[in-house]
Amino acid sequence: MKMWKISSFSLSVLLIFIICMINNPFSSAFAAAAASSDHELSSYFESTSCCLKNKETTAAETELIKSRNQSSSTRQKRRRSSQSEEPSDCTVWTKECSDELLCFAKKKENFEWIKSVRRRIHENPELAFEEYETSKLIREELEKMEISYRFPLAKTGIRATIGTGEPPFVAIRADMDALPIQEAVEWEHKSKIAGKMHACGHDAHVAMLIGAAKILKAREKYLKGTVILIFQPAEEAGNGAKRMIRDGVLENVEAIFAAHVSHQHRTGIIGSRPGPLLAGCGFFRAVISGKVGRAENPHRSVDPVLAASAAVISLQTIVSREANPLDSQVVSVTSFNAGDDLDSIPDTVILRGTFRAFSNTSFYQILTRIKQVISEQAKVFRCSATIDFFENKDTIYPPTVNEEYMYEHVRKVSVDLLGLENFRVVERMMGAEDFSFYTQEIPSAFFFIGIMNETLGSYHTGHSPHFMIDEDVLPVGAATHAAIAERYLYDRKL
Ligand SMILES: *[C@@H]1O[C@H](CO)[C@@H](O)[C@H](O)[C@H]1NC(C)=O
Numbered sequence: 283m284k285m286w287k288i289s290s291f292s293l294s295v296l297l298i299f300i301i302c303m304i305n306n307p308f309s310s311a312f313a314a315a316a317a318s319s320d321h322e323l324s325s326y327f328e329s330t331s332c333c334l335k336n337k338e339t340t341a342a343e344t345e346l347i348k349s350r351n352q353s354s355s356t357r358q359k360r361r362r363s364s365q366s367e368e369p370s371d372c373t374v375w376t377k378e379c380s381d382e383l384l385c386f387a388k389k390k391e392n393f394e395w396i397k398s399v400r401r402r403i404h405e406n407p408e409l410a411f412e413e414y415e416t417s418k419l420i421r422e423e424l425e426k427m428e429i430s431y432r433f434p435l436a437k438t439g440i441r442a443t444i445g446t447g448e449p450p451f452v453a454i455r456a457d458m459d460a461l462p463i464q465e466a467v468e469w470e471h472k473s474k475i476a477g478k479m480h481a482c483g484h485d486a487h488v489a490m491l492i493g494a495a496k497i498l499k500a501r502e503k504y505l506k507g508t509v510i511l512i513f514q515p516a517e518e519a520g521n522g523a524k525r526m527i528r529d530g531v532l533e534n535v536e537a538i539f540a541a542h543v544s545h546q547h548r549t550g551i552i553g554s555r556p557g558p559l560l561a562g563c564g565f566f567r568a569v570i571s572g573k574v575g576r577a578e579n580p581h582r583s584v585d586p587v588l589a590a591s592a593a594v595i596s597l598q599t600i601v602s603r604e605a606n607p608l609d610s611q612v613v614s615v616t617s618f619n620a621g622d623d624l625d626s627i628p629d630t631v632i633l634r635g636t637f638r639a640f641s642n643t644s645f646y647q648i649l650t651r652i653k654q655v656i657s658e659q660a661k662v663f664r665c666s667a668t669i670d671f672f673e674n675k676d677t678i679y680p681p682t683v684n685e686e687y688m689y690e691h692v693r694k695v696s697v698d699l700l701g702l703e704n705f706r707v708v709e710r711m712m713g714a715e716d717f718s719f720y721t722q723e724i725p726s727a728f729f730f731i732g733i734m735n736e737t738l739g740s741y742h743t744g745h746s747p748h749f750m751i752d753e754d755v756l757p758v759g760a761a762t763h764a765a766i767a768e769r770y771l772y773d774r775k776l
Pocket residue numbers: 347348351
């Protein structure tokens with residue numbers, strides 16, 4: 283992939299060079315060079331005019347199309363060379379293309395439709411691996427757009443395909459599940475299911491991806507490869523991503539992107555960062571066993587409370603004494619349960635807690651050390667211990683790490699689409715995402731998209747019963763997803 287970066291860069295330099303050189307009408311050498319790259323030039327040209335389709339064209343733009351439409355190639359060349367006077371117009375993907383994607387997404391009927399998709403899903407939230415109606419709704423919308431898909435993967439998951447059907451394959455992913463939370467927001471489209479709510483914005487994630495599907499389908503003939511849309515179950519619980527991968531969702535796919543709404547940024551602002559973005563997250567449950575006995579005769583018992591207390595203290599030294607201070611890590615014991623008889627020493631203590639880290643190595647090192655510290659501390663006090671990390675229950679998430687040039691792609695596309703002022707390099711976060719399973723397989727990037735609007739009241743954190751989103755984010759998210767995918771294929775083919 284590094285090679286692709288280098289070659290795409292040098293090719294675009296070459297292309298800029300050629301376009302700029304056509305400026306000089308006296309040089310036959312340059313004309314020959316132009317002819318040899320005619321294919322590149324015409325595809326550039328077509329894509330520019332395709333970008334103008336479906337748009338209510340202004341008089342100036344109509345003039346532009348007319349001038350492009352001239353059969354005389356000299357006329358076309360002049361048009362291109364006049365573009366070359368501005369360096370930014372020498373790039374293969376123009377700002378016009380980005381504008382067109384955004385404009386298409388924001389068209390009234392498209393916006394209304396994306397919103398209605400989101401609202402229907404919001405009204406009927408379904409928990410992990412139970413997303414039957416959500417999945418059905420998505421499939422119906424895909425069918426209406428004549429987009430083919432594979433179903434089911436991971437029980438309710440969908441893998442839809444747009445484009446040539448040929449490599450390269452790039453994927454964009456949305457998660458579909460809701461949370462066991464009672465919605466506290468009073469509005470027209472409040473959750474109709476008691477005790478369940480889309481309190482983490484997955485309804486918006488699905489709607490934005492469906493919106494991207496519509497944009498990409500409308501531009502299918504311009505796609506230089508295949509876009510895979512992944513609708514994944516069970517992000518909140520159950521590691522849906524892992525099962526989707528097991529069921530072949532990444533077949534042929536060489537890169538993957540996904541977004542998460544964020545109440546920390548104003549509506550439509552994109553945020554991401556290269557390298558580790560979200561922490562790896564694991565949980566543990568340790569049973570420390572001693573020997574039950576009367577409290578007034580401690581020598582006849584083996585006290586697990588003391589052993590567990592020593593273990594809690596020692597666990598705190600993993601981060602403070604063993605971790606590089608520049609490599610953020612957390613170990614927290616969150617539950618300590620023993621007997622309830624004030625007059626006797628219990629036979630067991632159950633310790634529970636969680637741990638986080640930003641590198642795969644640190645993450646698994648903490649896991650190993652938690653196991654060692656608890657079992658060795660138990661031994662010091664003549665107890666024994668068993669430790670469970672729930673690996674079979676799928677509650678371990680590795681860190682989400684953005685590949686550097688995949689992040690760079692997100693940044694480039696977002697800035698072009700929404701402007702430099704609407705992109706942020708964000709801090710790492712201790713939260714976890716099962717998108718991390720994809721990041722372990724292929725180059726990937728995860729990014730945030732702001733939904734915060736104080737007037738509207740959409741400033742509550744995810745997993746809050748007051749959580750709400752600013753629906754103005756939907757077309758922006760749809761266009762961002764579509765542009766990331768389309769432009770990935772475009773750049774890849776240079
Ligand atoms: C472009 O040329 C074609 C064929 O010459 C013509 O049918 C079409 O109307 C022209 N389009 C514009 C925008 O001038």
